[in-house]
Amino acid sequence: MSNHNPILNIKSVSKDFGAVSALSNVDLQVHAGEVVALVGDNGAGKSTLVKILAGVHQASSGAIEFQGKSESLATPRAALKLGIATVFQDLALCENLDVVSNIFLGQELKPFQLDEVSMEVKAWTLLNELSARIPNVRSVVASLSGGQRQTVAIARSLLLDPKIIILDEPTAALGVAQTAEVLNLIERVRDRGLGIIMVSHNMEDVRAVADRIVVLRLGKNNGIFTSKSSNQELVGAITGASENVVTKREKRLKNQSNSTREK
Amino acid sequence: MLTKSNNESSQASPLDRSDSRVNHSDDFKGMIANFFGRIKSGDLGSLPVIIGLIVIWTVFSIMNPVFLSSRNLVNLLFDSSIVGVIALGIVCVLMLGEIDLSVGSMSGVGSAIIGVLWVNMGAPLPIAIITAIISGAIVGALYGSLRNRLGMPSFVSTLSGLLALLGLQLYMLGRTGSINLPYGSSMVNFGQLMVVPAWLSYCIAIIPAVVIIFNGLRSISKRQRMNLSPGSKKLLFIKATLITITLLGIMYYLNLGRGLPWMFTLFICLVVLMDYALTRTQWGRFMKAVGGNAEAARRAGVNVKKITISAFVVCSSLAALGGVMAASRLASASQQAGTGDVNLNAIAAAVIGGTSLFGGRGSAYSALLGIIVIQSISNGLTLLNLSSSFRFMITGAVLAIAVIIDSLARQSRASHGQA
Numbered sequence: 001m002s003n004h005n006p007i008l009n010i011k012s013v014s015k016d017f018g019a020v021s022a023l024s025n026v027d028l029q030v031h032a033g034e035v036v037a038l039v040g041d042n043g044a045g046k047s048t049l050v051k052i053l054a055g056v057h058q059a060s061s062g063a064i065e066f067q068g069k070s071e072s073l074a075t076p077r078a079a080l081k082l083g084i085a086t087v088f089q090d091l092a093l094c095e096n097l098d099v100v101s102n103i104f105l106g107q108e109l110k111p112f113q114l115d116e117v118s119m120e121v122k123a124w125t126l127l128n129e130l131s132a133r134i135p136n137v138r139s140v141v142a143s144l145s146g147g148q149r150q151t152v153a154i155a156r157s158l159l160l161d162p163k164i165i166i167l168d169e170p171t172a173a174l175g176v177a178q179t180a181e182v183l184n185l186i187e188r189v190r191d192r193g194l195g196i197i198m199v200s201h202n203m204e205d206v207r208a209v210a211d212r213i214v215v216l217r218l219g220k221n222n223g224i225f226t227s228k229s230s231n232q233e234l235v236g237a238i239t240g241a242s243e244n245v246v247t248k249r250e251k252r253l254k255n256q257s258n259s260t261r262e263k
Numbered sequence: 264m265l266t267k268s269n270n271e272s273s274q275a276s277p278l279d280r281s282d283s284r285v286n287h288s289d290d291f292k293g294m295i296a297n298f299f300g301r302i303k304s305g306d307l308g309s310l311p312v313i314i315g316l317i318v319i320w321t322v323f324s325i326m327n328p329v330f331l332s333s334r335n336l337v338n339l340l341f342d343s344s345i346v347g348v349i350a351l352g353i354v355c356v357l358m359l360g361e362i363d364l365s366v367g368s369m370s371g372v373g374s375a376i377i378g379v380l381w382v383n384m385g386a387p388l389p390i391a392i393i394t395a396i397i398s399g400a401i402v403g404a405l406y407g408s409l410r411n412r413l414g415m416p417s418f419v420s421t422l423s424g425l426l427a428l429l430g431l432q433l434y435m436l437g438r439t440g441s442i443n444l445p446y447g448s449s450m451v452n453f454g455q456l457m458v459v460p461a462w463l464s465y466c467i468a469i470i471p472a473v474v475i476i477f478n479g480l481r482s483i484s485k486r487q488r489m490n491l492s493p494g495s496k497k498l499l500f501i502k503a504t505l506i507t508i509t510l511l512g513i514m515y516y517l518n519l520g521r522g523l524p525w526m527f528t529l530f531i532c533l534v535v536l537m538d539y540a541l542t543r544t545q546w547g548r549f550m551k552a553v554g555g556n557a558e559a560a561r562r563a564g565v566n567v568k569k570i571t572i573s574a575f576v577v578c579s580s581l582a583a584l585g586g587v588m589a590a591s592r593l594a595s596a597s598q599q600a601g602t603g604d605v606n607l608n609a610i611a612a613a614v615i616g617g618t619s620l621f622g623g624r625g626s627a628y629s630a631l632l633g634i635i636v637i638q639s640i641s642n643g644l645t646l647l648n649l650s651s652s653f654r655f656m657i658t659g660a661v662l663a664i665a666v667i668i669d670s671l672a673r674q675s676r677a678s679h680g681q682a
Contacts, residue, residue: 092556092562096551105559105563111546114543114544124279136279156563
């Protein structure tokens with residue numbers, strides 16, 4: 001596949017909330033089969049950008065090109081229809097419904113005589129493609145673990161054959177093993193040729209799967225890194241200085257460990 | 264590569280049986296084990312109500328043998344139909360975690376509309392009935408809009424509706440306060456006399472089995488075609504046979520008396536219709552989703568406001584229909600219609616039958632089971648010549664017990680990781 005033309009091309013998008021400009025002239029490109037991590041401190045504008053892409057908010061200025069065409073993303077439905085699926089941080093699953101009902105919620109086959117068998121088959125197919133470990137698609141979501149719920153949410157976002165999936169803090173609430181499963185899942189989705197935008201605070205997870213790491217700071221682009229970039233560079237870009245609390249602490253720890261090693 | 268290996272494994276075993284960590288019990292023994300496992304984790308279903316019903320019937324039949332006579336049971340079914348229809352509407356609003364406290368008054372208005380339009384003004388009966396139901400729909404739409412636009416808790420809006428509708432009922436009935444329906448009219452016969460002929464009642468008893476086997480076989484062959492575990496044909500036939508034997512027994516016993524009332528048949532038809540709507544249509548799925556997690560449903564593209572309005576409309580319309588049936592049962596539209604314990608009985612029936620007050624869980628059959636319990640208590644106490652004071656106290660206690668069971672089962676489900 002050619003990676004020259006991005007699926008999603010955000011060109012100098014700005015978003016103002018009254019006098020506050022949450023985003024100013026932000027650029028972002030996502031290619032097919034690429035994981036782009038969006039990192040930044042609190043208030044950097046990550047969530048605002050995600051919401052603009054999900055169609056929840058509209059950009060004040062700038063252009064969003066999707067597959068070469070300029071799009072407006074006026075509503076969540078419009079974004080979904082275009083092929084931008086968003087998995088929100090709280091997943092938005094109905095705990096009292098089973099896995100199949102959750103995956104197909106709002107997209108049921110045959111509204112007046114639900115086609116349970118076809119829905120179940122499609123659900124299994126999606127989950128198997130993700131090599132998901134869901135024991136039974138007829139068990140209610142309340143009985144699933146955090147990682148399994150994340151899987152269901154991602155499977156649901158894949159239902160409409162999106163081109164881009166946005167994951168908002170996919171590993172924030174998960175344990176070590178479950179985090180690894182979700183990261184595997186992200187790689188499998190990438191291997192299917194989808195573009196992925198992953199918002200995360202966890203540098204380790206970001207480094208593990210991201211092809212590019214886009215740093216936002218105070219609503220502006222503050223550098224693009226790869227997983228090979230050093231932690232210091234990344235943290236520097238996120239906090240806006242190479243000399244700050246975090247780097248000082250690291251320097252101190254490093255010195256300590258050096259000094260203990262010398263002993 | 265990945266999908267290929269998946270295909271290979273799925274051809275070896277059905278799609279939903281590829282995970283070895285899950286116990287799949289397809290045989291009869293496994294089904295029983297599953298059943299007890301569910302009970303232990305707090306997924307009680309309709310078990311408490313069936314046990315309760317057996318206890319109640321045993322006690323009353325010991326105290327007065329007339330209770331279990333087929334004559335009395337036919338009367339019980341006549342009486343159950345009215346509040347049963349109202350309870351069916353309550354199931355809808357409870358599914359969303361809302362409540363409608365005005366169903367009693369709404370049914371009173373429904374019966375008053377029949378009296379005024381049909382008897383006093385001479386309008387054709389179908390038009391009077393349709394007017395009553397439509398007025399219910401309008402009231403329901405009003406409740407729904409108040410909830411959606413102003414965020415008014417349904418508890419408050421329907422409580423004020425209770426009083427306002429009662430006023431409307433009294434106003435319509437005028438100074439006399441009561442309008443008699445003509446005896447001998449089909450309307451009154453329907454509420455007091457008309458029963459299904461014996462041969463037809465046996466035919467009706469066979470319908471569920473036919474439907475179960477037809478749908479079951481179709482689903483089995485479709486699941487086989489789609490490479491899912493098909494389920495057992497033997498179980499299907501066992502289930503159908505058991506249901507048919509039970510229903511034929513009931514019909515035989517009822518036919519020893521007057522037989523199956525048409526009014527109760529209407530109620531059963533509505534229950535079946537509602538069950539289909541709640542379990543087999545997108546609307547029903549949305550109802551459950553909104554009741555479980557309204558925000559998640561909204562983000563999934565469900566129009567939550569529309570679903571809320573639809574629930575209130577269905578509830579109030581069924582309440583008005585219940586009022587129409589009450590008028591035909593009592594042969595009058597009076598100030599007493601829909602007052603007293605009608606309201607609470609309808610809500611109690613839905614909750615006792617197993618619909619949760621907390622939203623997201625429930626079934627149309629809970630209205631049927633619940634109203635049989637409530638009506639049995641009321642009927643049994645009347646047979647014992649106890650005054651309505653005792654009836655109120657005991658019904659109140661039963662409702663409290665039902666809600667306690669609901670709350671406890673909910674906590675147990677939460678601790679066992681069930682919804």
